[in-house]
Amino acid sequence: MIPGQPPKAITRHRDGRIHAYLVDPAALGPLEPAAVFRPRAGDEVEESVVRPDLERVVYTTRNAVVCLTRSGDPVWTSAFAPHSDVRHGHRPGCSLSLDGRTVWVYRPDVMAQRGVADQWVVYDADSGEVLARTELETVGHGGLHHVHPADGSVYLDIGEGQDGSVILRGVTDADGAPRFVTYPWPDRCLIDLAPGGQQFMTVDHEQGDVAFHDHPGGEVLFTLPVDAFGYDPDDTFLEWSGGYLTPDTAVVTLGGEREDEEEWFRHHLVDVRTGVPCGEIDLGVSNPYEGVPLGDGSWLTEGPDGHPVRRSRPPQGRS
Secondary structure (H helix, E strand, O other): OOOOOOOEEEEEEEOOEEEEEEEOOOOOEEOOOOEEEOOOOOOOOOEEEEOOOOOEEEEEOOOEEEEEEOOOOEEEEEEOOOOOOOOOOOEOEEEEOOOOOEEEEEEOOOOOOOOOOEEEEEEEOOOOOEEEEEEEOOOOOEEEEEEOOOOOOEEEEEEOHHHOEEEEEEEEOOOOOEEEEEOOOOEEEEEEEOOOOOEEEEEEOOOOEEEEEEOOOOOEEEEEEHHHHOOOOOOEEEEEEEEEEEOOEEEEEEEEEOOOOOEEEEEEEEEOOOOEEEEEEOOOOOOOOOOEEOOOOEEEEEOOOOOEEEEEOOOOOOO
């Protein structure tokens, strides 16, 4: 989230409802829902995204993508055919484009035993019309979307379990037609895009290093292995978490297991201008995947009541 931008809208799923929150750059502490959406009866929501004006929500289930108004009225629905009765191992994901005009949906159709190929589908956000569809050479369990904050392109990180992770990018050409690009790595997990969009961060699927890449080509700017942070790579690894705390600083998560088999993790900072680790940071979280850096010096954690909490470090010179 870049200072000066309007509040960012995020969602959380609680008690069978989709809770939408506005992350105000000027406010810290617990967030209260700005809107609550009721999914259709019987729908088990896998992932959701809400428009910044909070008037519509789009969510995926195992067998459909659904768009509803704030009052619960259906706008459009697109069923994934054929229907899948496989309950586990596939999680369709969705994202809204930067301009709000399109919805991007990843369908893990192979694991759903729905088809011979996974699909990435682009819908018109207002009508639900399919604008583009591409078959992928993946066998994914789920996919995470990242929308580029400047040019509006959409990154997709597809997790294939033990087989690795595939990163793709969707670009809308000048004529409005989406084009899909696959990066040449079968073993890197996309963690985050820089707030200004000039680079992105990945972690090795085997958890041996973290790398920072130029956008959009993906050229590696620098790589840091586990021992660059002062740990033994034989018993320490990089978690698939973290992200950009500020445009110049990234959070990297390292973890391991002590002799008593108790798991541990710590968050370290990296100066992405120099490629040098620059100390630890305490995000105040209970697991390595709870803290979500926002790019403006703050991050989100989970509150005791299930609502997100926005935190930041005290200003320098204060305790």
